[in-house]
Amino acid sequence: MNDALLKIEDLSLSYGGGLVAADVTFDVRRGETLAVVGESGCGKTSLLKAVLGLDGLGVAVESGRVIFDGRPLSEMPKKARRALLGGEIGMIFQNPGAAFNPIRSYKKQFSELLKSHGRFQGESSYAEIRECFEKLGLPEGERILNSCPYEMSGGMNQRVAIAAAMLLRPKLLLMDEPTSALDVTTQKTVLDELSRLKALTEMAMILVTHNLGAAARIAERTAVMYAGRLVEYGGTQAVLKTPCHPYTRCLIDAIPKLDGRLPSGLEGQPPLYGAEMPGCAFRDRCPLRRPDCAERPYAQEEAEPGHFAACAEGRI
Amino acid sequence: MNEAKAILKVRGLYKTFKRKGVAAEAVSDGTFELMPGEILGIVGESGSGKSTLLRCIACLERPTAGEIELDGRNIAGKRPSNVCRTVQMVFQDAANSFNPRMKTGAAIDEAVRQLAGLSGGSVRKRRDELIRMVGLDPSLGERYPGELSGGQCQRLAIARTLAGEPKVLLCDEVTSALDVSAQAQIAGLLAALRRELGLAIVFVSHDLALVGGVCDRILVMRGGKIVETGAAMEMLTAPREEYTKLLLSSVLSVEDGYEE
Amino acid sequence: MMKGRPAARAAVKRRVWVFLILAILLVALAVAAPALAPNDPNRTNSDFMKIAPCAQFPLGTDKLGRCVLSRVLMGARTSIFSSLCVVAASFAFGTVLGVLCGWYGGALDELVMRAVDILLAFPQMVLAIAVAGVLGGSLLNAMIAMGITGWTLYARLARSAVLTLKNEPFIAAEKLSGCGTPRLLCRHVLPNIFGPLLVNAATQIGTMMIGIAGLSFLGIGVTPPQAEWGSMINEARAYIQLAPWTVLAPGGAMLITVMIFNYLGDSVRDLMDVSGQSHE
Numbered sequence: 001m002n003d004a005l006l007k008i009e010d011l012s013l014s015y016g017g018g019l020v021a022a023d024v025t026f027d028v029r030r031g032e033t034l035a036v037v038g039e040s041g042c043g044k045t046s047l048l049k050a051v052l053g054l055d056g057l058g059v060a061v062e063s064g065r066v067i068f069d070g071r072p073l074s075e076m077p078k079k080a081r082r083a084l085l086g087g088e089i090g091m092i093f094q095n096p097g098a099a100f101n102p103i104r105s106y107k108k109q110f111s112e113l114l115k116s117h118g119r120f121q122g123e124s125s126y127a128e129i130r131e132c133f134e135k136l137g138l139p140e141g142e143r144i145l146n147s148c149p150y151e152m153s154g155g156m157n158q159r160v161a162i163a164a165a166m167l168l169r170p171k172l173l174l175m176d177e178p179t180s181a182l183d184v185t186t187q188k189t190v191l192d193e194l195s196r197l198k199a200l201t202e203m204a205m206i207l208v209t210h211n212l213g214a215a216a217r218i219a220e221r222t223a224v225m226y227a228g229r230l231v232e233y234g235g236t237q238a239v240l241k242t243p244c245h246p247y248t249r250c251l252i253d254a255i256p257k258l259d260g261r262l263p264s265g266l267e268g269q270p271p272l273y274g275a276e277m278p279g280c281a282f283r284d285r286c287p288l289r290r291p292d293c294a295e296r297p298y299a300q301e302e303a304e305p306g307h308f309a310a311c312a313e314g315r316i
Numbered sequence: 317m318n319e320a321k322a323i324l325k326v327r328g329l330y331k332t333f334k335r336k337g338v339a340a341e342a343v344s345d346g347t348f349e350l351m352p353g354e355i356l357g358i359v360g361e362s363g364s365g366k367s368t369l370l371r372c373i374a375c376l377e378r379p380t381a382g383e384i385e386l387d388g389r390n391i392a393g394k395r396p397s398n399v400c401r402t403v404q405m406v407f408q409d410a411a412n413s414f415n416p417r418m419k420t421g422a423a424i425d426e427a428v429r430q431l432a433g434l435s436g437g438s439v440r441k442r443r444d445e446l447i448r449m450v451g452l453d454p455s456l457g458e459r460y461p462g463e464l465s466g467g468q469c470q471r472l473a474i475a476r477t478l479a480g481e482p483k484v485l486l487c488d489e490v491t492s493a494l495d496v497s498a499q500a501q502i503a504g505l506l507a508a509l510r511r512e513l514g515l516a517i518v519f520v521s522h523d524l525a526l527v528g529g530v531c532d533r534i535l536v537m538r539g540g541k542i543v544e545t546g547a548a549m550e551m552l553t554a555p556r557e558e559y560t561k562l563l564l565s566s567v568l569s570v571e572d573g574y575e576e
Numbered sequence: 577m578m579k580g581r582p583a584a585r586a587a588v589k590r591r592v593w594v595f596l597i598l599a600i601l602l603v604a605l606a607v608a609a610p611a612l613a614p615n616d617p618n619r620t621n622s623d624f625m626k627i628a629p630c631a632q633f634p635l636g637t638d639k640l641g642r643c644v645l646s647r648v649l650m651g652a653r654t655s656i657f658s659s660l661c662v663v664a665a666s667f668a669f670g671t672v673l674g675v676l677c678g679w680y681g682g683a684l685d686e687l688v689m690r691a692v693d694i695l696l697a698f699p700q701m702v703l704a705i706a707v708a709g710v711l712g713g714s715l716l717n718a719m720i721a722m723g724i725t726g727w728t729l730y731a732r733l734a735r736s737a738v739l740t741l742k743n744e745p746f747i748a749a750e751k752l753s754g755c756g757t758p759r760l761l762c763r764h765v766l767p768n769i770f771g772p773l774l775v776n777a778a779t780q781i782g783t784m785m786i787g788i789a790g791l792s793f794l795g796i797g798v799t800p801p802q803a804e805w806g807s808m809i810n811e812a813r814a815y816i817q818l819a820p821w822t823v824l825a826p827g828g829a830m831l832i833t834v835m836i837f838n839y840l841g842d843s844v845r846d847l848m849d850v851s852g853q854s855h856e
Binding site for chain 3 (some may be wrong): 397409413415416479
Binding site (some may be wrong): 039040041153154183184185187188191210211212213214216217240250251252254255256257258259260261262263264265266267269 | 361362451465466467468494495496497498499500501502503504507522523524525526528529530548549552562563564565566567568569570571
């Protein structure tokens with residue numbers, strides 16, 4: 001039985017004075033990729049911050065638990081939690097320039113990174129780094145090591161950031177929109193390389209994105225969030241081909257297909273702090289809304305084995 | 317096609333930048349036409365020169381060589397204030413398209429005063445009208461750009477450009493920084509504006525699928541050159557150039573299965 | 577779209593208010609000095625020389641029998657107003673030049689920046705001493721001497737802020753909205769570069785104050801018998817062991833004043849840092 005590396009149980013988070021996530025429950029198994037999709041402001045980035053568990057990010061856990069590798073994060077002392085980062089939990093940011101100092105050479109920054117985790121072994125470490133670069137489709141590893149981030153393109157910097165995250169062999173890799181700042185052709189290459197890496201290591205990944213196509217490409221399971229709540233969750237194929245929740249269906253319809261037609265836009269905005277609203281937060285924008293949607297309590301129903309949704313009206 | 321009717325004609329446009337003594341050609345031999353009420357898509361990745369091309373048309377850059385004819389006038393190398401009543405531009409970074417210290421409504425008022433020549437009470441009336449035209453509630457004009465979402469800012473930016481009733485709207489990656497539903501909203505808005513106002517639109521993006529859905533015709537740019545042009549459906553179903561085929565295959569579709 | 581974290585912002589805002597109020601109190605004290613001074617600051621009295629603090633002279637008297645408290649209060653006027661003047665003039669001049677250099681570039685930019693480089697090649701106080709020495713000792717000349725290099729700070733800051741701002745899309749959008757250059761510069765550029773400039777101005781008040789006091793201490797600033805903290809310290813140096821209050825009073829006053837303005841500058845900078853963070 002492939003047990004869960006990361007378990008999120010009834011997690012409710014607040015940021016800036018209001019609830020940004022409520023009653024979120026899902027898990028990530030070893031070696032599995034989970035995509036968390038939704039519009040901006042749905043709480044998916046706050047979820048990542050909660051898993052990172054750093055105090056300075058402004059996200060506060062109101063209730064629920066985050067359990068990593070059997071250990072609840074809230075019960076761990078600060079030092080232990082910080083030791084997790086990098087070593088067991090890696091993170092890749094949206095902005096390829098965010099992870100590194102733009103004017104110092106990669107060689108220096110990589111050696112510092114390894115030293116701070118006590119894993120620097122001189123020349124053999126550099127050899128390992130070059131090997132990692134090769135796996136990620138970055139030739140001329142030596143030249144890259146001697147360059148500074150500002151000299152390289154966004155695509156290359158993002159791949160180097162992924163290499164850095166990989167180097168510490170984390171059990172779980174968190175990615176916040178890793179490809180949205182990249183060109184289309186680079187996006188596809190990076191995603192393909194990530195899936196290849198997945199096959200080689202037993203790394204679990206959480207991919208936070210609003211790009212359903214990216215989710216379709218590398219994630220086994222997909223969770224759809226709206227206004228802080230998980231509205232659908234299950235196998236990627238099931239969620240994207242036979243969605244249950246009207247929001248998932250609307251999201252899929254909003255994606256431009258290669259058929260020359262205008263995608264159908266979803267009017268309006270998600271409500272701010274929608275997690276605090278009684279009933280379904282999507283009702284104002286939902287094409288299938290019913291009068292009782294305003295009082296309907298939030299509950300995940302299992303539409304099919306392993307495929308959960310908060311509302312099954314979207315099924316055809 | 318009656319050539320005289322084109323609202324925008326670009327011929328042999330070149331733009332070279334000098335960086336530390338090295339000359340780089342951002343745009344080479346750019347030539348195309350835009351008909352009134354047409355939506356023309358320009359697809360390309362970073363470094364393809366599409367933004368520079370647009371900036372030359374909006375007179376934000378001075379072309380090194382070539383001609384730009386807008387509504388019968390030669391505008392290459394002129395200043396933005398000469399052309400802003402006929403051609404307008406919307407940018408990728410919506411939030412930073414507004415002065416962070418001014419309310420969005422005040423910025424639109426400025427455009428209304430300067431481009432439409434209105435004053436007094438009619439300024440506010442026109443502002444509310446423009447904001448409603450882009451599908452938003454006029455009360456959003458009282459907010460600062462930092463208090464609005466990317467999609468809302470972008471719509472307000474579009475509202476501002478409409479103040480002078482331009483004939484051509486240049487859209488530079490206006491959806492690239494937005495999430496998928498906001499992208500679809502903006503695409504729908506642009507199509508509606510074309511229908512209702514007869515606006516000619518140049519829609520630049522790296523997303524071939526979106527461009528295919530919004531535009532009538534598509535240009536593909538690479539390394540500063542236009543490598544292929546054609547009707548939208550033709551480009552999506554039967555592209556001729558290798559690069560276009562590459563762009564097409566890079567589109568991440570939900571239809572694709574998860575590959576083992 | 578949350579800007580900063582509300583709790584942190586509130587704490588920083590409180591600090592800014594505290595120091596702003598303290599700074600305003602200082603200025604008010606300086607304005608009201610003539611009314612508050614218990615005795616005539618320039619009145620010498622041979623009977624009361626070097627007297628320790630007492631009821632009639634709350635901070636004692638100096639070697640000429642003048643009331644130290646009154647002189648410190650009048651000195652506040654001189655020190656605070658002269659440094660505020662120098663900072664205001666440097667700020668205005670430097671900012672305008674810097675904005676024009678950043679906006680237009682070209683020959684003007686080259687010329688001004690080379691002038692800045694030359695001025696900054698000399699240590700500020702050495703240059704000030706040379707200038708004050710040449711012009712002669714007086715408060716005005718001391719202010720000019722400090723101001724000669726003071727404006728360079730703002731010119732550089734304003735120039736680099738404008739260089740960055742020029743590329744923001746809203747500048748292009750405003751050009752397309754029909755804005756002419758003057759309106760662009762006043763309405764859209766200046767308000768967006770003020771932040772760091774103001775922070776530096778607040779901190780520079782302290783630097784200018786110490787500089788002018790230093791020049792007066794050396795005898796090439798304020799002319800006696802005008803009360804000024806630096807010259808007071810200079811005059812009292814010789815008998816510091818006999819009448820320490822004559823040095824401690826002006827020294828302490830300067831310390832407190834400079835600290836308040838520096839903390840004000842620091843907290844305004846912190847406020848801008850906190851509100852500058854906007855995380856998704």
